[in-house]
Amino acid sequence: MRKIIIKPKELLNKLDEYIIIDARKEDEYKEGHIINAISLPLARVLDAKDPNELAEVFRSVGVSNDDKVVVYDDIFGAIAARVAWTLEYIGNDNVSLLSVTFSKWKSMGYKVEKRIRKRKEAKKFIVRVNDAILATADYVNAISKTNNKILLDSRERLNYLDAHIPHAINISWRALGNEDSILKSPEELRRMLKNRKIDRDKEIITYCGSVGTLSGLAYYALKYAGYENIKLYAKSFKEWKALQLPIEEFKNATYWDLSAE
Amino acid sequence: MKQRFKEHIKQDKEEWGLPEEVESIEEMIRLYRAGKISDNEFRRFRLQYGAYGARLNQDFTMMRIKVPAGILFPDQLRRLASLSEAFSIGSVHVSTRQNIQMHWIYLDDVPEVERGLVEVGLTTRESCGNTIRNIVVSPFAGVCKKEPFDVTPYAKAFAKFFLRNTLNQNLPRKFKFNFACCEEHNLSKIADMGLVPITKEENGKIVRGFRVYLGGGLGPASFIAELLEEFTNEDQLLPTAIAVIRLFDRLGDRINMHRNRMRYLVHDMGFNKFKELVLKEREIVNATKSIYMKLDIKDIEKPTKGLISIKPFNASNEYKRWFNTNVVEQKQQGYYLVFISLQMGDISANQLRELARVVEEFSGENAIITTPQQGFVIRWVLGSDLPKLYKQLSSVGLAKPGALSITSAVACVGTTSCNLAITNSHRLGKEIQQRLLEKGLDKDKDLEGVTIHISGCPNSCGQHMIGTLGFYGGASRVNNTLTPTYNMLIGGRIGEDARLGRVITRVPAKRVIDVILKMISIYKSERNDKEKFTQWIDRILEGRGSNIKDVEELRKIIEEEAKIPDADIDADLYLDYGSDNKFTAKTARGECAA
Incomplete structure (x- = not known):
């Protein structure tokens, strides 16, 4: 079965089995990256307009449907998660996240290199769109209190209190990981989700502030905890606000003034 | 680096938390959510564990972490940082009773937060509810030039003895102990039981004891505590405390929520009668005490001299400014x-992490202490390290000058989180601090000893009654418009001659800063030769002012200064700080009393 999270040692033991994708900016990649990794910045993925264009992006860097892929980044796994989710969405189910960020990898003394790695273009990438993992604005707009769906806002608490999509509850992306790993253990995640009454038999839709990165991480946190019925509202609150759809605000307290930031 | 410090200065770390309590919190929330226990029953339970409802929002809660004597360790600071990011607002708040508060936590996340706290030795147990609250200790204890001995071991022993003790699980209302270190650093007269260390000579030997003050406290009705007896021997400290708590438990008002603090009991009965009962009860306690009823006092050995002296160096003006108001020998x-000095007690997760590192490098006791001024103090810092410490603190915004000056106002959380609040006292406090620092008032020696205290309602969490200038929030009609206002008090002070402030007049929120500045300028023109601000205030209160004779005459001038034009000329003056919305006074039931 596919692994959601790969730890550094596991990866190093199976270097030939995986294509490693560095989702950071190209400049950062050039300054040093994990051994064997190829560069595919999130921006390139976000630029693609439809599944066919997306498939072409992956094909051109040498990734096809059946390849086993590991993605990493240097911002808490959020960028990597969004790239991984995209790959999953267009029909590659063999994608995993590296358990640590690039900085952590380096600080652990694992191998990095500066050499620019290129793979041969893949022969083809057959697009098999997995609509079950994508939520659109219309879909989210149809959520009500009673239809057994949970809408999960992954932004930080103050942003959530300020304004959010109606019916959403909030688990900050910062509650998903810890200092050692971009995601806590499945047991810890399950315990937290259970306390919050987020049941495994419910459908869960994650969203965040702009392009589905933090919520992409939440998507994989849920998967890692053993949840199966999850969707990402990839265009998230940015689109929602642009469409002028209803929002819930909390104006009875001046909570921003309590922040030291 | 750390070898410079002798091991034995280090504070002992106590395990205040209990892992099994995490599970009982989890279970109680489950039962509550399943409708198996009532709102009231659950409320009592969660308050016992420091979970206090958030302002006008049932989903969220504040968690108050009990920090006995204010002592926190580096790993605890780091844990507070990560918990605040994961489950709260990414910063924590230092309270005037040396607690740490985390706000806007989901009620259902409370077990997860508690688990994280317990792992590093912290607890929220008995930080709210009808219990003995955090033991407050002067942050100077152990290093104060004027103290007869270090009270820290006594305070810690008290905290250990009373935490989870059946004596205090269901009092008529909360109960507060404050330990002073000397007559000056002394909040003993505004607590249910305040303790000031003293010594006397007996048969050629120095005997330790305390002056025990009873029945003080701040609130909608505030009282200054009274002295029980001239000298309470240290071995009578615990029996006295137990006697007082047993009396309060038996005789305190359990019906009338607004009069159930012990100070009302003392006041209604008269202090002499209460004193008599306490002394009698103490005899009973002494006659029936068991071996378990004992304080575990371990004096901390300390070096009397630092190893390195300060080398002269070219200090910047910023450094000097900081040194003058933030550093004490x-x-x-x-x-x-x-x-x-923080901004009204708020510190971000990143600053907490940096603080942890700084404590490890510079504090000889490898710990940090929260202060009743809603800040921190790092102690046992070698003089030669000060410039380096300053540099590191200032790089993360923690070297704000004025820590011990008028600029470090104290304010409760107000409408940022509290159900009872009418005004945004918290933001007002921040605005005052910023403005006074801009004006460089921390450097003004004439203003030494002046304190500013702000509460968002009459309940005095911002301790407005003890400020030289105090303000408490309300809502009043000004020019026919509902306006956030503050009642202004003058002349409050702490210490052995503690005094409650006297109400002067009501000031619109947006005029408070002007009024403070006006008070300073009046003082400057009215003062006698070399007289300090606080001395001038004393004269006014006694009706012996110069041109402005008394409170009445001062009131007229302040009222003139506080006037605002009609709302259609300047609508902003009718809004509260931090809000663009028309002011309304929304409150809900308070949570202090369970």
Whole structure:
């Protein structure tokens, strides 16, 4: 079965089995990256307009449907998660996240290199769109209190209190990981989700502030905890606000003034 | 680096938390959510565990972490940082009773937060509810030049003895102990039981004891505590405390929510009668005490002298400014207390992490102390380290000057989180601090000893009654428009001659800063030669002012200064700080009393 999270040692033991994708900016990649990794910045993925264009992006860097892929980044796994989710969405189910960020990898003394790695273009990438993992604005707009769906806002608490999509509850992306790993253990995640009454038999839709990165991480946190019925509202609150759809605000307290930031 | 410090200065770390309590919290929330226990029953339970409802929002809660004597360790600071990011607002708040508060936590996340706290030795147990609250101790204890002995071991022993003790699980209302270190650093007269250390000579030997003050406290009705007896021997400290708590438990008002603090009991009965009962009860306690009823006092050995002296260096003006109001010599020569002034007690997760690192490098006791001024103090800092410490603190915004000056106002959380609040006292406090620092008032020696205290309602969490200038929030009609206002008090002070402030007049929120500045300018023109601000206030209160004779005459001038034009000329003056919306006074039931 596919692994959601790969730890550094596991990866190093199976270097030939995986294509490693560095989702950071190209400049950062050039300054040093994990051994064997190829560069595919999130921006390139976000630029693609439809599944066919997306498939072409992956094909051109040498990734096809059946390849086993590991993605990493240097911002808490959020960028990597969004790239991984995209790959999953267009029909590659063999994608995993590296358990640590690039900085952590380096600080652990694992191998990095500066050499620019290129793979041969893949022969083809057959697009098999997995609509079950994508939520659109219309879909989210149809959520009500009673239809057994949970809408999960992954932004930080103050942003959530300020304004959010109606019916959403909030688990900050910062509650998903810890200092050692971009995601806590499945047991810890399950315990937290259970306390919050987020049941495994419910459908869960994650969203965040702009392009589905933090919520992409939440998507994989849920998967890692053993949840199966999850969707990402990839265009998230940015689109929602642009469409002028209803929002819930909390104006009875001046909570921003309590922040030291 | 750390070898410079002798091991034995280090504070002992106590395990205040209990892992099994995490599970019982989890279970109680489950039962509550399943409708198996009532709202009231659950409320009592969660308050016992420091979970206090958030302002006008049932989903969220504040968690108050009990920090006995205010002592926190580096790993605890780091844990507070990560918990605040994961489950709260990414910063924590230091309270005037040396607690740490985390706000806007989902009620259902409370077990997860508690688990994280317990792992590093912290607890929220008995930080709210009808219990003995956090033991407050002067942050100078152990290093104060004027103290007869270090009260820290006594305070810690009290905290250990009373935490989870059946004596205090269901009192008529909360109960507060404050330990002073000397007559000056002394909040003893505004607590249910305040303790000031003293010594006397008996048969050629120095005997330790305390002056025990009873029945004080701040609130909608505030009282200054009264002295029980001239000298309470240290071995009578615990029996006295137990006697007082047993009396309060038996005789305190359990019906009338607004009059159930012990100070009302003392006041209604008269202090002499209460005193008699306490002394009688103490005899019973002494006659029936068991071996378990004992304080475990371990004096902390301390060096009397630092190893390195300060080398002269070219200090910047910023450094000097910081040094003058944030650094105090310890009684142990060569060591210093370094105060960190926050903005109304708020500190971000990143700053907490940096603080942890700084404590490890510079604090000889490898710990940090929360202060009743809603800040921190790093102690046992070698004089030669001060410039380096300053540099590191200032790089993360923690070297704000004025820690021990008028600029470090104190304010409760107000409408940022509290159900009872009418005004945004918290933001007002921040605005005052910023404005007074801009004006450089921390440097004004004439203003030494002046304090500003702000509460968002009459309940005095911002301790407005003890401020030289105090303000408490309300809502009043000004020019026919509902306006956030503050009642202004003058002349409050702490210490052995503690005094409650006297109400002067009501000031619109947006005029408070002007009024403070006006008070300073009046003082400057009215003062007698070399008279300090606080002395001038004393004269006014006694009706012996110069041109402005008394409170009445002062009131007229302040009222003139506080006037605002009609709302259609300047609508902003009718809004509260931090809000663009028309002001309304929304409140809900308070949570202090369970």
